[in-house]
Amino acid sequence: MRIDLHTHSTASDGTDTPAELVRNAAAAGLDVVALTDHDTVGGHAEAIAALPEGLTLVTGAELSCRVEGVGLHMLAYLFDPEEPELARERELVRDDRVPRAQAMVAKLQELGVPITWETVARIAGDGAVGRPHVATALVELGVVPDVSAAFTPDWLANGGRAYVEKHELDPFDAIRLVKAAGGVTVFAHPLAVKRGAVVPEDTIARLAAAGLDGIEVDHMDHDEPTRARLRGLAADLGLLTTGSSDYHGSRKTCRLGDFTTDPEIYGEITRRATGAFPVPGTGGTSGR
Secondary structure: OOEEEEEOOOOOOOOOOHHHHHHHHHHOOOOEEEEOOEOOOOOHHHHHHOOOOOOEEEEEEEEEEEEOOEEEEEEEEOOOOOOHHHHHHHHHHHHHHHHHHHHHHHHHHHOOOOOOHHHHHHHHOOOOOOHHHHHHHHHHOOOOOOHHHHOOOOOOOOOOOOOOOOOOEOHHHHHHHHHHOOOEEEEOOOOOHHHOOOOOHHHHHHHHHOOOOEEEEEOOOOOHHHHHHHHHHHHHHOOEEEEOOOEOHHHOOOOOOOOOOOHHHHHHHHHHOOOOOOEEOOOOOOOO
């Protein structure tokens, strides 16, 4: 089985619609794909309706969190999307995205960049607007050569010249809320230092003690020594280890299935979840 547990669609900051994403996942030879848009479950219904036969969908979200001044992302799988407390927190994060992006645009304008909010809104479309949409606008303007180049201290990296903070969950609260909604939590790309500051290992240990289920090890932003370090940490803390592409369509260079999760780990994730179940494809037609 080929299992990719971290992807994004146009419901947040990917470039594939949810229907396109599941069809592309099947074409890439995946058996299981998780749709984990940022702080939203808005793409799930379309993905399920279009799910090809032979592909299983894991519903999820990537939750924006912050602890000790450091931002981090928490992958949440197979939770009940109707659970009110978790739904309320997701809504608070989403509601803060527009004013935050507008504030980043204002900062960029102060830096002399001829960017407009209308451009960013056009790029975001119906998705949950975020830094990748602002970064794409910078690429269109020729300010940076690609999206990755926008995530530097000069521009949009954490603490960068045009960075603006947003409402984010405390990760300990996120773990509690996801578990209360019957879901499973995995710390996304925990040592992706190229993205900015990362939390120390003792914080990961505290998250594990609070009920964190796993950490994402095999990821494009982790080199081989980092992956080895994380595997050792996971073994010490009793955490599951996952691998994923973090696919964003054409917005990033990673491809579906670039990194995958061991089937036994996937089986354990599904065993722990009680809020929702993986959805087997039956040959969907939506969006064709």
